[in-house]
Amino acid sequence: MTIVYIIGFLAQIFFSARILVQWILSEKAKEIVSPSIFWVLSIAGSYLLFIYGWCRDDFSIILGQIISYYIYIWNLNAKGIWKNINVLLRIILFMTPVAACAFLLESPEQFINQFFKNEDIPIWLLVFGSAGQVIFTLRFIYQLIYSYHKHESKLPIGFWIISLIGSSIIVSYGIFRLDPVLILGQSVGFIAYIRNIILGVRKNKSANLEHK
Structure with missing residues (x-):
């Protein structure tokens, strides 16, 4: 179990690092930015968290990662990074x-016995956790649609609002599960989510004033 937790915490380190880097760069730019490193760290963290969820027989974690995983790849491709990755690594x-x-x-x-009849995760808790993961992951679906229409990889305000809501549910799920990986990993992002929302609102207000 120690190795499993190490994998989980390592995944959350990648996720926390992406938020920290994005936050710092956004503060410097005085607006929300979508740096390439954000997506590199995302794919690394997602890969490890998928393994962690598998080892923990936690369907909600696996579900969340599967949905967002290929959106990370899309953004890496949009940033021109995916094609520069080693072919074998890309295939893996x-x-x-x-x-x-x-x-x-x-x-x-x-599959049903392993993930849906787990004595450690009552079905109501599994549904609750899965709902949190789905909401949390919807931010990337929203981001994908938004970026597709803008023809570039961006992180709009809505992304951060959904992040805050989904993350709150996942932290609650982690508390019920006594899962330090989820609790610590998700809690780290709260301040960054709120700060990005503030930056986005300010940027929009400035843009509206300029148009007037």
């Missing part, structure tokens, strides 16, 4: 979740 990164899902679906009964 791209295919790992696919292979994992194929493995799970090969034996539906085992």
Whole structure:
């Protein structure tokens, strides 16, 4: 279990680092920015957290990572980084979740027993945690749609609002699960989420005043 927690904390270190770097760069720019390193750290953290969720038999964690994982890759591609990654590494990164899902679906009964009949996670808690992960992950779907229309990778205000809501639910889930990885990892981002919302609001107000 110690190794599993190490993997989980390492994943959260990557996630926390991405938020910290993005926050610092946004403060310098006086507006919300979407640096390339944010997406590099995201894919690294997501890969590790997927493994952590698998080892913990925690479907809600796995669900959250599967949804956002390929959006990270899209943003890496939009930033021109994906094509510069070693081909073998790209194949591994791209295919790992696919292979994992194929493995799970090969034996539906085992999948259900492993993730939905886990005595450590009552079904109501699993639903609650999964809802938090879905909400938290919706931020990247929103970000993807927003960026697609803007023709560049961006992190709009809505992204940070959804982050704050989803993260709060996940922290609550982590408390119920007594999961220090989720509690500490998600709590770190609160201040950055709020600060990015403030920066975004200020930027929008300035833009509106300029148009007037």
